[in-house]
Amino acid sequence: MDPIEPGSEVPEAEPEAPPQPPPFPVRMWRGVRGWLAGFALVFLAIVLAEIFKVPIARFEGLLARHHGAVQWSLIGATAGGLLLFVAAAIYLGRHGVSMRPEEVEEMLRKNRETMAGPAAYRRWRYSFYGQSAGRGFDVEISFRQLKEVLRVPGWSRDPTSLTLIAAVAGGLLMVFGGFSLFIFYGPPWLKVLFGGWMLYALVRMTWGLARA
Numbered sequence: 001m002d003p004i005e006p007g008s009e010v011p012e013a014e015p016e017a018p019p020q021p022p023p024f025p026v027r028m029w030r031g032v033r034g035w036l037a038g039f040a041l042v043f044l045a046i047v048l049a050e051i052f053k054v055p056i057a058r059f060e061g062l063l064a065r066h067h068g069a070v071q072w073s074l075i076g077a078t079a080g081g082l083l084l085f086v087a088a089a090i091y092l093g094r095h096g097v098s099m100r101p102e103e104v105e106e107m108l109r110k111n112r113e114t115m116a117g118p119a120a121y122r123r124w125r126y127s128f129y130g131q132s133a134g135r136g137f138d139v140e141i142s143f144r145q146l147k148e149v150l151r152v153p154g155w156s157r158d159p160t161s162l163t164l165i166a167a168v169a170g171g172l173l174m175v176f177g178g179f180s181l182f183i184f185y186g187p188p189w190l191k192v193l194f195g196g197w198m199l200y201a202l203v204r205m206t207w208g209l210a211r212a
Contacts, residue, residue: 081173143212
């Protein structure tokens with residue numbers, strides 16, 4: 001590198017080019033691979049449901065004997081988790097950053113681009129008619145941070161800590177309660193599919209908390 005002489009202007013660095021999306025065949029293969037993995041999981045669940053049909057039938061009989069209690073417990077857990085999560089999101093939003101109308105439209109445009117549907121709809125149907133306003137927040141919390149929050153004395157009197165814990169607890173209740181409803185009402189293969197997913201998620205979360 002040549003030395004820069006005193007008094008000479010420092011050359012500006014060239015701006016980095018924005019990352020380019022992968023080619024269409026790569027994107028198509030990723031989508032096809034995801035669908036194939038989903039079909040493979042469903043096929044595996046159907047096979048396992050047929051292999052373990054006797055234990056599953058006993059489990060369904062147990063649920064039938066306590067139908068009312070199990071049903072309303074799952075519905076209450078899902079609804080309570082949803083309300084808790086929404087309340088935490090509203091609190092965080094009220095203490096978030098104000099968004100300009102252009103930022104609101106940009107956020108909606110990005111969300112539309114991830115949805116299925118015609119490309120023209122995803123690209124153009126994101127503008128608001130009239131005035132728009134919003135507030136945004138960006139919160140991330142890891143298992144380690146969650147454990148550190150719980151170790152701090154007086155965390156139950158801190159609104160921010162309570163809100164984060166309420167959001168985590170509400171999200172877990174909402175997700176696991178909702179998937180449990182599929183297990184409760186669904187056919188045997190759906191019980192195997194969602195039951196296996198919930199067991200896998202519980203093991204991963206327990207392992208993550210233990211290692212955090």
